[in-house]
Amino acid sequence: MNDQYPDTVTIDASEGTRAFSLDRAHVFHSWSAQGALAPWVPAGGLGTTIWDYEGKRYLDFSSQLVNTNIGHQHPAVVAAIKAQADVMTTIAPAHANIVRGEAASRILERAGGHFSKVFFTNGGADANENAIRMARLVTGRDKVLSTYRSYHGNTGAAVVATGDWRRVPNEYARGHVHFFGPFLYRSEFWATTPEQESERALHHLERVIQAEGPQSIAAILIETIPGTAGVLVPPPGYLAGVRALADAYGIVLIFDEVMCGFGRTGEWFSFVTPAATGGERVQPDLVTFAKGVNSGYVPAGGVIISDSIANAFDEEVFPGGLTYSGHPLAMAAIVGTLDAMADEGIVDNARMIGERHLGPGLRALAERHPLIGEVRGVGVFWALDLVADPVTREPVSPAIIGRLKKELMARGLLPFSADNRIHVVPPCVVTPDEVAAALAIYDEAFTAVEA
Structure with a gap:
């Protein structure tokens, strides 16, 4: 081009x-x-x-x-946005809209596994906000654990879940606890091999869970591959180990794929990237996304929701929503992007x-x-x-x-x-x-x- x-x-x-x-x-x-x-x-x-x-x-x-x-x-994405603008430029999120359904189905097809629904947001920060909200509601717990080397967005809970310096002037949200994730080059654990780094980082995380009280922890929120913090590809076994700890203590596991998803790692999602997983599929309970899903042509993000969490709101009201959730122009950009990425x-x-x-x-x-x-x-x-x-x-x-x-x-x-x-x-x-x-x-x- x-x-x-x-x-x-x-x-x-x-x-x-x-x-x-x-x-x-x-x-x-x-x-x-x-x-x-x-x-x-x-x-x-x-x-x-x-x-x-x-x-x-x-x-x-x-x-x-x-x-x-x-x-x-990209001409296919630009054309998709233009075509949708001729049909319907906006619609309230309470209504069914065909391009929104098409976008959700394409995302779920690529996520695979036990995911059944997508909650659309305006970007990555409010995707993380709503994933945190879902975890708190389904567990009845409050605390969210996330790493110091992380960035999750610039809204109330997301920026406090963030680990870097931007968190410090913005610490107004409650219930956030930080821990150190693996980073062998600058190891916090005196490790000399990837295997040591993984084992010791997992031991550290479990001790934080135990010290904070497992019954108080709603979610572990981590970037599958931390991006802004330095493209920190996790060592073998780490993501599987976090999944095992979440299962052992009844904690919701959220993977933030806002930066690392939709092709960035050479896979549709980082949680199936062999370099990050060691070759085994690690299933989170919730996946947050934005950015690459439509290359930012129209602001969009969302939460990919597992069956068990989606089903929890069949009878209970989910107390959250956004005026522009699933905006038609953004959804058309998603469909155009994902189709072009697959076709080409x-x-x-x-x-x-x-x-x-x-x-x-x-x-x-x-x-x-x-x-x-x-x-x-x-x-x-x-x-x-x-x-x-x-x-x-x-x-x-x-x-x-x-x-x-x-x-x-x-x-x-x-x-x-x-x-x-x-x-x-x-x-x-x-x-x-x-x-x-x-x-x-x-x-x-x-x-x-x-x-």
């Missing part, structure tokens, strides 16, 4: 100036001190490419917020890219650059853990990350960074040639910064 640029694209540089001026005059940005902001101004995108108002092209290896899994302006083998492409191109290429990059302490990932979901000292594993400073981002942008690559990491997260439609071009840019940028 990128071959269509620039012949079919007209760019007016003055519109870029106007866009920047309007933004700085009127838009309040998230997670930012407002005064010093100078946001980049994109003009358009197609596939894995995005361009600015000066006509400069960039490989989008951020997927924006790791959500444009199908790439920019996009999930298979993500798996192939990870195995044959990104994984080997990033590991080779690490051999050449001492700044890269560890390469982690699967599919099109990777992180480079950057260190000032490869022996002590001291993280690099924010200044180094800032310089790297500047060098990458200058060479035509749009990066994603978090803390001391560069995340390598292109759309699932990325090609081997585009990966090769990106790897060359990363190589040049690291060389420039190390010099």
Whole structure:
């Protein structure tokens, strides 16, 4: 699709100036001190490419917020949204709507197992809110356990379930307890092997459950593969062990697949990704999703609900709802996205890219650059853990990350960074040639910064 640029694209540089001026005059940005902001101004995108108002092209290896899994302006998804707009642009969630039913059926087909219903939300944060609510209602318990290295959204309970710094100024919700998940490269458990890390992390979790009182715990909420925290692929046996603990103590297990679902790991869901599960299927009770389900073309998220939890509300009222739950334009975008991903083998492409191109290429990059302490990932979901000292594993400073981002942008690559990491997260439609071009840019940028 990128071959269509620039012949079919007209760019007016003055519109870029106007866009920047309007933004700085009127838009309040998230997670930012407002005064010093100078946001980049994109003009358009197609596939894995995005361009600015000066006509400069960039490989989008951020997927924006790791959500444009199908790439920019996929024609099938755009057409699905346009077609739905001609039929019905909005409808209340209490009514039955055919495109909503079609979206739910496609999601459940891919989830498989014991799931029977989908509750649609506006995004990932309120998906986690409602999963937490369901767990509390069906168990009659209050506490929610989640990891310190996590991000679950910026609403009341979701941000307190989050483990990173964003939780601290927002701790207004009750009943949240945090624990350490596995992360061998920076182990909290003095582990030296993946097996040790898994065993000791599970022991730690069980001791937290016991100390908090199992009868008080409604849910364990974890990202199947923590994303913003560093693409932390769990060691063998860990997810199965969490499932066993949840069963032993009567706790609802929620997998947050908002970032890692719908092709990102080379599978439809991360809980069936062999790198994360060790090859065995681990069934959660609830799965939350958003982002990749329709590549963010129209805001949407939801909770995939197991039979047992769905059945609990056959006679009891579920006390929750959203005006835009299952919005027709968002549902059309889901149907368009999932059908195109299936028809075009996009999930298979993500798996192939990870195995044959990104994984080997990033590991080779690490051999050449001492700044890269560890390469982690699967599919099109990777992180480079950057260190000032490869022996002590001291993280690099924010200044180094800032310089790297500047060098990458200058060479035509749009990066994603978090803390001391560069995340390598292109759309699932990325090609081997585009990966090769990106790897060359990363190589040049690291060389420039190390010099």
